[in-house]
Amino acid sequence: MIETRGLTHRYGDTVAVDDVSLSVPDGEFLLLVGANGSGKSTLVRHFNGLLEPDEGEVLVNGTAVRDDLVAARTAVGMVFQEPRDQLVAATVGADVAFGPENLGLSREEIDRRVAEALAAVNLDERAGESVHELSGGERERVAIAGALAMEPDHLVLDEPFTGLDEPARRSVVARLRELHADGTGVVVVTHDLRDVLGLADRVVAMADGRVVLDDDPQGALADLAGLNVRVPTAAGADDDPGGVGDVADTGTD
Numbered sequence: 001m002i003e004t005r006g007l008t009h010r011y012g013d014t015v016a017v018d019d020v021s022l023s024v025p026d027g028e029f030l031l032l033v034g035a036n037g038s039g040k041s042t043l044v045r046h047f048n049g050l051l052e053p054d055e056g057e058v059l060v061n062g063t064a065v066r067d068d069l070v071a072a073r074t075a076v077g078m079v080f081q082e083p084r085d086q087l088v089a090a091t092v093g094a095d096v097a098f099g100p101e102n103l104g105l106s107r108e109e110i111d112r113r114v115a116e117a118l119a120a121v122n123l124d125e126r127a128g129e130s131v132h133e134l135s136g137g138e139r140e141r142v143a144i145a146g147a148l149a150m151e152p153d154h155l156v157l158d159e160p161f162t163g164l165d166e167p168a169r170r171s172v173v174a175r176l177r178e179l180h181a182d183g184t185g186v187v188v189v190t191h192d193l194r195d196v197l198g199l200a201d202r203v204v205a206m207a208d209g210r211v212v213l214d215d216d217p218q219g220a221l222a223d224l225a226g227l228n229v230r231v232p233t234a235a236g237a238d239d240d241p242g243g244v245g246d247v248a249d250t251g252t253d
């Protein structure tokens with residue numbers, strides 16, 4: 001369980017997150033949506049202590065994040081918009097192994113996790129390649145594999161589909177579906193619901209640092225139009241069992 005209580009975060013005079021109290025139960029697939037600058041990334045960076053609250057607190061599994069950063073980072077895995085900054089080792093396999101190695105796991109367990117995580121993002125043949133020779137989308141997939149290999153209670157992905165081509169998107173979406181089915185909590189930060197609305201248990205929307213909508217996907221759909229969020233339309237649903245759908249771009253970006 002991730003909980004924020006009265007969480008406020010400021011950058012100078014900008015109030016990026018404004019008194020947000022939110023609970024994310026174990027196993028929940030949550031979509032966090034909202035226009036650019038609404039505070040989504042800032043909020044999730046508090047989930048594992050990458051930022052410190054100006055006011056309020058954040059708890060993971062009942063423990064304040066500030067009291068046990070290691071526990072929070074083990075329980076909550078995070079993949080950011082800019083994967084370039086996240087790759088730490090020279091090769092694809094070594095990069096994905098880095099997190100599990102720091103957990104002190106056996107070599108056998110590390111190898112199993114790395115193999116599974118790379119397969120999940122269709123990079124299983126590429127473990128020996130240099131990370132410096134990868135495309136942006138491939139780097140993003142390595143970053144996702146790195147988070148998967150940690151086998152966290154909650155996996156938080158900030159705009160995970162931005163740099164991915166269609167096969168990669170489908171592969172990541174399929175893996176998220178499996179993870180959720182196996183009991184992992186998933187939080188996807190996005191301003192584009194096309195790929196993921198069908199997977200979600202709940203949609204939370206932010207505007208100006210506040211939670212302005214908290215509903216199940218069907219209920220949320222009707223209210224998202226004013227929030228610059230791209231939503232699937234009913235028209236594409238029939239030929240699209242993955243729930244991707246056609247797009248009604250209700251936003252301006």
Ligand SMILES: Nc1ncnc2c1ncn2[C@@H]1O[C@H](COP(=O)(O)OP(=O)(O)OP(=O)(O)O)[C@@H](O)[C@H]1O
Nearest residue numbers: 011014016034035036037038039040041042043191
């Ligand atoms: N490092 C920073 N320094 C100063 N201001 C920041 C910083 N990061 C974000 N902000 C500001 O805080 C507010 C919330 O930004 P945040 O990135 O959390 O929103 P977001 O909803 O994730 O947006 P996006 O979809 O564009 O990533 C915005 O006004 C943004 O300009």
